[in-house]
Amino acid sequence: MKKAILLIIDGLGDLPTPKTPLQAAKKPNLDKLAKQGMTGLLSPVGNYVVPGSDTSHLQILGYDPRQFYCGRGPLEALGLGMALRDGDVAFRANFATVENGKVTDRRAGRIDTKTAAALAKNLSMKIEDVEVIFQSSVEHRGALILRGLGLNPMVSPTDPHSLGPLQACRPLTPAAMKTAQVVNAFTRLAMERLSKAPENQKRQKPANTVLLRGAGMYRRMLPFNMSFGVNAACVAGGALYKGVARYVGMDVLDVPGATGDRNTDLKAKANATVKALSNHDLVMVHVKGCDSAGHDGDFAGKKKMLERIDRELIPSLAKTGACLVITGDHSTPVSRKAHSGHPVPILVYGKGERTDLVKRFDELSCMQGGLGHLHGRDIMPLILNLIEKAEKYGS
């Protein structure tokens, strides 16, 4: 039975300076696959639309974000392994330092994961009839869930997004009044408790508040295997990508060493993928490092990460015999230090599949590819057709 691997190289696409990182990188394995397979360009969420990582992954996995996007909060919470229920409102959360009502450090002096976990223990509570559940993750990061009747995610963030006054949560619609009140009560109570916490007494930058942003309401969706008739697994380090995968009902694998940063253990991810193929039709592998380097404007770092992927990941994936779909969720040009709407290269390889005349995997070469210009919504039909799991439309 045919299987597929969907490798998403986050922030893959770039702009020439004068070469792109992908053009400059030594990547014999990717180029070999380009030569033996089909290539093209992908616009993940719409031509020249600048994708978020969340909307792009949803669309690539066959869930139109225009219909199914729930905001970042629930996806991050799911990514931390928190269990969400229909109607929960969730936020991304940050430990931060506040002095005289002003945020003076948005990361609370880069608080360590262990101390953050100790502080987090005292932050779940009941406010009115609303259950408030807090969980910390790596360093200053975490997520907050509100569970109760009459909640609404249309509220402003308390995170000022820069150093400045801590923001009150405001309802953006009358129906979100209660939610805003609960958020503000949580902020007040959390600040009281954190100020008294023994872990904070000796810190120069006490973690004495929790900043919230990315409010969204969770709704259960038709799970992936029921939507597409395939069992799918996710191999990723970053919480957001695990969260998207959980949101659409994929199995999210725990891969020690997959960190979601540039030091991630690609061999470990390759091994997890090979293993996951034994009982899944599709494995999505996510690698974050190129996007991080793009955001940092670090050409050499992005090139190096691409070379690591080519050396440490691609050969193992190719050896599985699974069909390969290799692309990115968006471009993160080094010259822009931000996501951009430029389409990203895509490569499709499978035994017995068509080939084109393209011999290299980069932005310029893939423009000539036989796949042409694809959209994010084309990816699931493409994968289902590759592994012969597509249902015929009509008879």
Next chain:
Amino acid sequence: MKKAILLIIDGLGDLPTPKTPLQAAKKPNLDKLAKQGMTGLLSPVGNYVVPGSDTSHLQILGYDPRQFYCGRGPLEALGLGMALRDGDVAFRANFATVENGKVTDRRAGRIDTKTAAALAKNLSMKIEDVEVIFQSSVEHRGALILRGLGLNPMVSPTDPHSLGPLQACRPLTPAAMKTAQVVNAFTRLAMERLSKAPENQKRQKPANTVLLRGAGMYRRMLPFNMSFGVNAACVAGGALYKGVARYVGMDVLDVPGATGDRNTDLKAKANATVKALSNHDLVMVHVKGCDSAGHDGDFAGKKKMLERIDRELIPSLAKTGACLVITGDHSTPVSRKAHSGHPVPILVYGKGERTDLVKRFDELSCMQGGLGHLHGRDIMPLILNLIEKAEKYGS
């Protein structure tokens, strides 16, 4: 006045093994047209979506199957020349052999057309207030129409699709209760009458039941000439293709020798096309053989059929002076023995029209073509533009 021929080579596209049948075939006439015209790839019903023959033809003829697909039953019935009325529910039908409630031969020992016609005479009847009309066609095949108030096509097939117990017809929605009851009453009465039929007494595999599948409700549509302002004719052998053409209101020509199989008389089809052009703006020509060879996994057969088309059909069509649009309704790769979602080559030729750099008509060459990647919905605008029958959009 400009005219056009739309040649649909059923199952045209393929996968490399290591060449595709189209790459391997000697087809100087098609290659000459590719050289003198424009080429590209066509996704008939959506990128990488696996098309059925019915949905694909509807979409190519400008009728979106998402809106206008009526199921296979009415299309087959129309293809047999049966007259359908608004609200009729129709099925594909098969004579079959049942022993002790189990289907032991889905073709009733490959019953011959004449015997089937004799048996069919006794199978039209009235059940409750519903008129039941049966007609046989070639060998074991036929179609059944139910006509009356309160019918609904959401019923399960009685055809087990393999050797096994004859299935009762079940309503898939409460509104289809009556229809299911009428179908089950028909099956019972048909079995009684068939068992007593003199034609069945000496048969080793008596045609003692009728299997039904592909239920659908017929609705009259805005006919082709009113939709597009062109008079169109269809030259085809297979009932389904004639049925689709009748459904959309094309003139369906009777072409003796057009069998819908690999022995079809291509010269007869060419002659019928030339004749039809005298009083039609557009003639759709359908050739089935390549699809049949694909389903059989018969590379040599598919190649040979392509060579026959190139030799026996293309020169006559080219000589008419009409614009030519040559494509397929889907790929039927020999390596898969089934329809696939891979795009199919398309070729457009007309005097005074643009050309591109492509010199051959095959999957790999057409990837480079100037038409790029087209969708089924693009074909009618393309044809109308070719023959200068398109209405300007705006002023």
